[in-house]
Amino acid sequence: MTNNKKVLTWLDEMTKMCQPDKIVWIDGSESQLDELRKESVATGEMIELNQEKLPGCYLHRTAENDVARVEGRTFICTSKEEDAGPTNNWMAPKDAYEKLSKLYEGCMKGRTMYVIPFIMGVKGSPFAKVGIELTDSIYVVLNMNIMTRMGKDALEEIGEDGDFTKCLHAKKDVNPEDRYIVQFPEDNTIWSINSAYGGNVLLGKKCFALRIASYLGKQQGWMAEHMLILGLTNPQGEKHYIAAAFPSACGKTNLAMLIPPEALKGYKVETVGDDIAWLKIGEDGRLWAMNPEAGFFGVAPGTSSKTNYNALATTRKNTIFTNVALTDDGEVWWEGMDGDAPAHAIDWLGKEWTPASGTKAAHPNSRFTAPAAQCPCISPDFENKAGVPISAIVFGGRRAKTAPLVYQARDWEHGVFVGATMASETTAAAAGAVGVVRRDPMAMIPFCGYNMGDYFAHWLEMGKKIPNPPKIFHVNWFRLDDNGKFMWPGFGDNLRVLNWIVDRCDGKADAVETEIGYLPKVSDINVDGLDLDEATLKELLSVDKEVWKSELAGMKEFFAKFGDRLPEGIKHQLNLLEENLNK
Ligand code: OXD
Ligand code: MN
Numbered sequence: 001m002t003n004n005k006k007v008l009t010w011l012d013e014m015t016k017m018c019q020p021d022k023i024v025w026i027d028g029s030e031s032q033l034d035e036l037r038k039e040s041v042a043t044g045e046m047i048e049l050n051q052e053k054l055p056g057c058y059l060h061r062t063a064e065n066d067v068a069r070v071e072g073r074t075f076i077c078t079s080k081e082e083d084a085g086p087t088n089n090w091m092a093p094k095d096a097y098e099k100l101s102k103l104y105e106g107c108m109k110g111r112t113m114y115v116i117p118f119i120m121g122v123k124g125s126p127f128a129k130v131g132i133e134l135t136d137s138i139y140v141v142l143n144m145n146i147m148t149r150m151g152k153d154a155l156e157e158i159g160e161d162g163d164f165t166k167c168l169h170a171k172k173d174v175n176p177e178d179r180y181i182v183q184f185p186e187d188n189t190i191w192s193i194n195s196a197y198g199g200n201v202l203l204g205k206k207c208f209a210l211r212i213a214s215y216l217g218k219q220q221g222w223m224a225e226h227m228l229i230l231g232l233t234n235p236q237g238e239k240h241y242i243a244a245a246f247p248s249a250c251g252k253t254n255l256a257m258l259i260p261p262e263a264l265k266g267y268k269v270e271t272v273g274d275d276i277a278w279l280k281i282g283e284d285g286r287l288w289a290m291n292p293e294a295g296f297f298g299v300a301p302g303t304s305s306k307t308n309y310n311a312l313a314t315t316r317k318n319t320i321f322t323n324v325a326l327t328d329d330g331e332v333w334w335e336g337m338d339g340d341a342p343a344h345a346i347d348w349l350g351k352e353w354t355p356a357s358g359t360k361a362a363h364p365n366s367r368f369t370a371p372a373a374q375c376p377c378i379s380p381d382f383e384n385k386a387g388v389p390i391s392a393i394v395f396g397g398r399r400a401k402t403a404p405l406v407y408q409a410r411d412w413e414h415g416v417f418v419g420a421t422m423a424s425e426t427t428a429a430a431a432g433a434v435g436v437v438r439r440d441p442m443a444m445i446p447f448c449g450y451n452m453g454d455y456f457a458h459w460l461e462m463g464k465k466i467p468n469p470p471k472i473f474h475v476n477w478f479r480l481d482d483n484g485k486f487m488w489p490g491f492g493d494n495l496r497v498l499n500w501i502v503d504r505c506d507g508k509a510d511a512v513e514t515e516i517g518y519l520p521k522v523s524d525i526n527v528d529g530l531d532l533d534e535a536t537l538k539e540l541l542s543v544d545k546e547v548w549k550s551e552l553a554g555m556k557e558f559f560a561k562f563g564d565r566l567p568e569g570i571k572h573q574l575n576l577l578e579e580n581l582n583k
Contacts, residue, residue, distance in 0.1 A: 001025045001117075002155045007132065010166055011115065014134055018170060019106045020113035026141055028151015033142065040138040049321075050330030056318035059326055060139050061350055062197050063174045067323060068365045069199035069206065071446050074181040076211065078450065085451030086561040096182050100191050103180070107172045107193075111136045116144050117154035117164075120209050120278075120292035125385035127278050127290040129213065130157045131165035133203050140169060140201050143320055146295035146369045148204045163188065165212055167203035171196050183207060185215035185449045198297055198322060198367055209276045209292045211449035217278075218450060218458045221465070226443040227277040228256035229289050229388065231379045232498055235266030240502040243277045243289050243470070244394035245443040247424040251477065253298050254491060257310035257377055261492040263529030269495065270379035271310070271372070272388055274298070282389065285467030290387035293372070300324050300366045302336035307491070310377045312338075319370040323348040325361035334362035391505040395442065396475040397424040400435065402551050403476035405488055405525075405540040406497045408504055408511060408518040412463035415472025417573035418517070420456050421555050422474075439558045453565025460569040471505050474517075479540055487540050489530065496526050514543050515580035549581055 002008070015023065026032065037058065040046040047059040076084040077093040084090040091099070114135050121128035132154075133144060144150050158164050166189045172178070179194040190207045192200055199206055213224030227243040246252045256274040260267045273291025282288040296314060300321065303311050315321075325333045326346040333342055341361070347353035348363040372378055381388045395418055397403065409415035419442045426436045439445070441452060448455050463469055475497055477490045500520050503509035511518035522537050555574060559566050 001027070001152070002158070004155075004158055004160055004162065006161065007158065007164065011134070014168055015113065017101060017104050018108040018113060018134075018136075020108035020111055020136065022112040024112055024114050026114055026116045026151055028145070028153065033145060036138050036141055040142070045138055046142070046320075047326065049332065053329075053331055054316060054319070057321065057332075058142070059321045059324065059332065061323055061348060064349060065176045066174050066195050066197045067363050068197060069446065070176075070179055070181060070195070073179050074446070075183065076449055077182055077184045078186060082565070083451055085448075085453060085565065087445055087448065087452050091182070093184055093187070096184070096191075100180055100182060100193060103172065103178055103193050104168070104170055104191075107170045108136045114138070114141050116141060116150055117152075117158070118144055118148035118150040118204055119154045119157055120148060120204055120213075121290050122383050122385050123149060123153050123157060125290065125387070127280060127292065127387055128157065129165065129216070129292070130154050130162065131167050131204055131208050133167035133169060135169040135201070137169070137171050137196055137201065139196060139320075143198060143202050143369045144204060146318070146320065146371050147202055147293055147297060149294055165190065165208050167208065168192070169201050169203060170194075171201075181207065183211045183449055185212055188212060188216075198369065202297065205276070205293065205297065206447055209278070210444070210447035213278065213292070213449075214444070214447070214455065215449035218454065221281070221462075223279040223458070223462060225277045225279060226275065226447055227393075228252050228274050229272035229277050229291055229390075230256050230258070231270040231272060231381065231388065232495075232502060233268040233270070234499075234502075240391040240505065241272065241289065241388040242392045242394055242498065242501065243279070243390050244396065245419065245422070246396045247398070247422070247438070247440045247443045250396055250398050250424065251490070253296065253311055254308050255494060257308055257375065258495055259309060259492050260495050261529065264495055264499075264526070267495060267499070269377060271375055271377050272379045272382055279390065280387070281462075281466050282386075284389070286389045287466050287470050288387040289390050291372075291382065295372050296368070296370050296375070298368050298370070300334040300368050301362055301364055303334070304336055304338045306338070307336070310375055314370045314372075314375040315368045317374065319368050321366070321368050323363040323366035325353060334366055335360055390470045392473055392501050393419075393470045394473045394475055394501065395419045395422050396477070397422050397440070398478040399423070399476045400425055400478065400480040401544065401547050403474060403479070404519055404543060405477075405479065406473060406475045406500060406520060407514070407516055408501075409472040409474070410517055412469050412472065413460060413569045414517065414573055416456060416459040416463065417570055418472060418474050419459070420570055423554070437554055439554070451562075451565050453562035453567065456570050457567040460567055471501075473501050481536075481539075487536055489532070493530060496530070499526060500524055515545065515583070516543055516548065516577070519543070545581055552578055552581060
């Protein structure tokens with residue numbers, strides 16, 4: 001399929017190591033994909049769902065011990081340990097290659113190796129980057145077909161001697177003791193072994209589009225971020241694009257697909273991306289963004305026509321479900337879906353299940369892989385080669401008391417500090433203590449492919465190079481009252497906050513300056529049709545200095561980890577905050 005020597009030499013090396021019986025090049029054609037679907041159904045790797053109700057949909061179950069990303073077994077292998085930084089696991093590249101080569105040795109004997117050329121981003125776009133993933137899993141091939149632009153086009157993009165990200169995945173025996181997800185940023189290489197769970201094996205996603213791409217972005221002057229991208233059009237037809245980063249379990253996919261509340265019917269939200277944004281400085285001096293992915297790899301439980309109508313609608317055809325429950329009529333079910341639980345189903349482990357079983361039918365991290373183009377609110381600019389111009393960057397977290405509903409950073413440097421101090425409190429849904437603050441700068445803790453101190457420096461540098469940078473904001477939909485109840489309705493009503501944000505970008509909305517940045521006045525947030533009294537909104541828009549002083553101590557402790565890699569701009573902002581709080 002190609003004469004590119006770099007591709008052929010690498011493929012030869014990997015083949016000698018893994019020793020597959022057969023090599024199949026993936027051309028992206030429907031006929032080839034159909035053959036693979038049939039084969040995977042015949043072997044039981046995939047279960048064909050009810051094709052009348054869910055055309056083109058399949059179910060896959062992973063091993064019980066292989067249901068999530070494994071941060072403890074994820075490594076950044078740079079020559080120098082300090083280049084991986086204090087927030088990443090590190091191995092010397094030589095040691096990692098040696099250790100993993102032994103695991104890969106002969107691991108594809110009796111199996112087929114699929115060669116998947118893929119593009120992250122739209123073909124022919126200045127944002128686009130190409131990778132090739134070698135894998136022994138049809139599940140990976142079929143998912144990569146949804147999540148990336150895969151096949152011949154990608155090889156054309158690499159051409160005779162173009163570069164590409166070298167991705168190797170082997171399922172091996174899914175042994176968690178020997179599971180490794182390893183990035184070699186200096187070699188543009190990813191090695192993953194002993195997993196078959198999406199986040200660990202769809203190497204275009206977190207491994208490439210965030211870990212490797214963040215490293216490339218630092219070298220090449222652009223950014224790879226864990227951000228959704230949405231377009232917001234007001235009743236006058238004016239359109240703004242917003243990029244937003246949230247730690248997991250903060251409603252990122254819901255925000256990307258927001259449906260305006262009744263009182264704000266004239267507004268429209270369109271989705272450009274739900275998870276990853278690549279950002280570049282445009283010729284017009286603004287920051288432009290592209291979603292490098294072609295599909296959504298979303299969490300199923302909790303998704304219903306009430307919580308996220310658009311996400312649910314996206315999954316009604318051509319979707320691969322992983323670890324959800326199978327109903328008796330060949331449909332899927334998960335906790336939090338519309339309607340009652342089925343009287344009987346097969347659970348994510350493949351066992352008989354009834355509501356009386358006392359266990360979850362779908363795994364809490366069960367997923368759908370669905371083509372983004374099927375989303376009812378997909379943006380017409382989803383495939384725009386130029387990307388979209390970003391007016392505002394929004395950071396968020398889940399905070400019971402600290403962060404107000406919304407505030408704006410004073411300038412870019414302050415905005416970088418706001419992103420760098422992002423944090424979320426653990427909920428009862430996650431293992432461990434409730435209410436523990438977890439620091440997660442820019443929601444990139446598990447995904448930054450190099451020293452995070454240098455990553456902050458890169459953000460600060462970018463700000464100096466963008467003539468007309470986006471404004472930066474922080475939101476918190478999760479403030480609790482003294483009875484532990486959410487004070488803000490969230491979901492579609494978050495649009496009320498987005499409206500203040502874009503009005504600030506246009507210089508149309510007012511604000512008051514506080515210790516932590518600019519906050520809206522109570523009258524600046526439109527609460528038409530909302531059952532929210534003024535006192536509650538006032539509370540939502542308040543800053544408790546004492547709470548912030550203890551927050552400051554947590555920030556200092558976190559930043560101390562970075563030693564001399566912590567840039568001056570962050571230190572300066574930390575001092576400024578302290579001064580403001582002690583005034
Ligand atoms: C994801 C994640 O799967 O952030 O998107 O974990
Ligand atoms: Mn994510």
